[in-house]
Amino acid sequence: MAYFGKEFKLDRQENYDGFVNFVYDGVADEQYRQALIADKPTMKLIKSGDGYAWCCTKADKSTHEERFVPGVEYDEVIGGKNAKHTTTVDGNVFTKVTKFPEGNITIKKEFKDNELVITYTCTKWEGTAVRYFKA
Template identity: 40%
Template sequence: MSFLGKKYTLDREENFDGFLKFIGLPEDQIQKHSQFKPTAVLTKEGNKYKSITVNTDGPKESVFESGVPFDEVVPGGFKVKTMYIVDGNTVTQTVENPNGIATFKREYSGNELKVTVTADKWDGTAYRYYKA
């Protein structure tokens, strides 16, 4: 798990604006997101992980145990049920809300992080590529 503690910065993305449109983000917010290069860090202490992401809305921190669902408030004030599963160099996050389930699959390799974004009611797929 050499990726733990490394800071990853967004390098490029594919169809992420399509995902943001699907979840109903206003066009001005989509433009704001497209101009920002978020960072992501994952750390571990004992059996708990901490995910820190800095994006257009500022820093967001989630503390979790692999496989244990928890309630979370996401930007916009929406309450969702979130669960992360850590499996080697892959961290899969599912986010469940009244409109469906979104999945964020994070695959760490070398100094890169690839995030694949899907949703059960969306026929698209988005990708975000980060570099350490």
């Protein structure tokens, strides 16, 4: 897979502000939400044994790494709420479903040539957000 270890930088986004404002309403203040919307992160996927690691470097150079094994559910606290995550892999598409008591968030990451397209949907939100990253 040619995309392993390759860095993808945010190029453009559609309706991401709507997604962030819906998901973080009542959880994070306006300043935090605006910082998320304005950030231009770099994403990288690393294969490690049976699992993977998503590495995200924000514009301020802070990093976040998320490790997972496909199909294996794991717990995490997000914004003070308990959540369960499961990521599945189908070829070049990685789909993560995050389950909260209030509903689910689905993040689909699809690699295309020199592009990474991330699509965000959420139960109880009628919109769809898309972020486009270039290698």
